[in-house]
Amino acid sequence: MFGLAVENIGDVNQDGYEDIAVGAPYDRSGRVFLFYGSSGRINTNPAQILSSGSKTMKLFGYSLTGNLDVDDNQYPDVAVGSLSDSIFVFRARPVVSVSTSFIITPNEINIERGGCDKRMCDLSGQACFTYTAHRATFNYKLMLSYTFEADSVSRKTRPRVDILQSSQGKLELPGQGREICTSIKMQLRRDIKDKLSRIPISVSVSLLSSSETTMTSVDQSDLTPVLNLYQKNTTISEVKLINERCGxxxxxxxxxxxQYKFCSKKTQNGQDVFKSLAREDGDAVITPSDEDIALEITVTNRDGDDAHQSHAVVTLPDTLRYSTVVQTEAAETRVSCTVNDKGTLINCELGNPFKRDAEVTFYVLLSTSGISLSTKNVNVTLQLETTSVQTIQPVEALAKVVFELELRVYGLARPSQVSLGENVMGESAIKSLDQIGTSIQFEFRITNLGRPLKSFANASLNIYWPKENSVGKWILYLTRISSKDVQSVPCSPANEVNPLKDVKGWQAPSRHRREAEHEALSTDGLAFLLPRRKYETLSCSDGLQCVEIRCPLLGLDSSALLVLHSHLWNATLAEDYSSLNYLDIVVDASLSLTGSPANIGLNAENLGTKVKLTVFLERKTAFLVKVAWWIILLTVIALLLFLAVFVVLLWKRGYIQRLAPTKKLPLDEGPNTETAPLKG
Ligand SMILES: [Ca+2]
Ligand SMILES: [Ca+2]
Ligand SMILES: [Ca+2]
Known part of the structure; x- marks a missing residue:
C-alpha cells in the first residue's frame, strides 16, 4: 500500500525546491520514500528511502509529518509514525556543493614535432576546489577526496596520457568559499594511435567519511555534510592535438x-609472380584449378590530408580461404594484418597516419578449395577505414567462377597409309562389307587431366565423318563404333552406322574377314621412298560431304578410347581419283560439353584433332609393297654376304687346287682294311 501518507517535508536538500515524503507501511515492515522537487516537476526516482531498521516494527510510515525543525539548525526534519509504539525522527544533513577548476598546461600539443616524440610531452595540471553551503554561516572543515583520470572517455584502450604520480588524493577545505589547489604531472605517451581526437583529463571529487544520504537518524549526534546529489562532481579539461600536416x-x-585486381600466383626463381586473371564481361574469371589466387589491393591517398589509423578490412565469402598477406620486397609502406578466428575477416593496418600521396599495394593470398560446383561467383567486400574525415563506401570485388575441364583428344588412323591394291570391285558388284575395300580404324584417345566428369558434366566427341564425296559417292563406310574405359558411347545419329545393313541382298561380313581386319594392305613406312607426286587433300570443308556423329562420353574418368571401324570405298577412289598418285582424307573431331552448368567450360587447348589417311592410288605398285622394302634389301645383302663368305672358305681350304687334274690318288698310304687277311 503505497501512499497511505504523503507530506510536504520542506526543502531537505537545500536546492530551493520543496520535497515530499511518501509512506508505504505495507512495503516489507514499512518504508518511507523521499522525492526531491525540481523546476516544474518532482523527480520520480526516490532520492532516499527511509526505514525503521527493525524487522519487528509494524507499519512504519503509517503516518508522517515534515517541514519541522526539531533541533533548530535551520535544516528541515521529518517524523515518521508506525503502529508499534514508536515514532522516528530523521534530520537533514547540511548539503554542500563543491566547485572545481581544472587547468592543464600546455593544453595543445603539436603531434608532428619530433621533440615531443623523442622525450615525450610533459603536461601539468592544477585543480582548485571550493565549497558552498545553503547557510552562509556554515563553515565546517570538509575532507575532500579527488581522483584524476586521463582519457576517461575511451576506457577500452590504454590512456594516451600517463599520470606520473598517484592519481588519487585527499585535501581539507577549511571553510566555505576558501579555495585549495593541488597539482599533477602527466606525460603524453609516445606510441599513441589516436592522434586526432582531444584527450580528456578529468578530476572527480567526493566527501570523505560521509554517506550519500541527506536524511539521517536523529540518534546521530554529528551531522556530517553531504554533497549535493545533483551537482556534477566530475570536471573535465581537454588537451588538443595539433596535426600540422592536416592544414x-x-x-x-x-x-x-x-583499387583491386584478382591475380593468379606463380613462383618463378623463388619469387612470387602475380598475373591478372583473365576477364569476361569486365569480371575476373577464377578457375578453381588455379592453386592459389591473390587479391591485389592498392590504396592511395592522393592530395589528401593524412589518413589517421587507416585500415583496409577485407571480408571474405565462405568459398575463399585466407592463407596469408604478402607484399613485394620493393614496397615502401608495409602493412600488418590480423585475421579473425574463422579466417573470414582480414584487417590490415595501412599506416598511422597513411600520409598524403602515399600508396601501398599488397596481396591477400586466397585458396579456392572452398569453391564448389554450385559457386557461380565470389564476392569480397573491401572497406577502407580511417579516423580522419572521409566517408568511404565499401568496394565489392566480384569474380566469376568457371570450372575449366582439362580434356584433350588425339586421333590416328590404323593404318594411316593404304594402297588400293589390285582387286578393286566395281560399284555394282559390291554385296557385302568384305567387298567394299580396305578396313580402316579411326582411333580417338580422350584424356581428362582434371577432375572426373561423372558428377557434373558430359563431354561429347563430335566426329565429322567423310561419308561421301562432293558428287555423293561413298568415301568411307562406317561399320561400327566401339569404346574402351568409358561406360557407354551412345553415338547419334545411329543410322549412320552401317547404313546398308537393312538393304536387301546386303550381307554381313564373314567371320574370316572380320578377323583379318587388321591385316589390311599397309604401306606404312614406305611413303618417304615415293617421289613427290600429284595429290589432293579431301576434307569436310573441301570436297567431301560429311555427317556429324556425336558421341557422348558417359562416365568419362581419366581417359577413354573411341574407335570408328570403317571401310575405304575403293571403287569410288579408283573411279573418281585415278588421275592422282595419292590423296589424303582428313577426319575432323572435336570435344564439347553437353548439359553442363554455365560455369563449366573447357580448356581451349587440344580440344580438336585432325586424322589423316593417305591413300595411294597407283595400282601397279600394289604387289611390290606387300613386302616391306627393307626386308628385300636386307635379304639381298645377306645373300651377297653369304656368297662371299662361302667363296672365301672354299679358297682357304684349298678345295679349289684339289680339284686340279695333277691330283695323285692316295693308294699306298696304308693297308686296306677290306683286303687284310684273317688271323686264325
Ligand atoms: Ca529540495
Ligand atoms: Ca533541523
Ligand atoms: Ca585539412
Missing amino acids: SDNICQSNLQL
Missing part, C-alpha cells in the same frame, strides 16, 4: 581510394 584547419580530410 591550417587542423582537420585531417583524407582521400583514401582503393
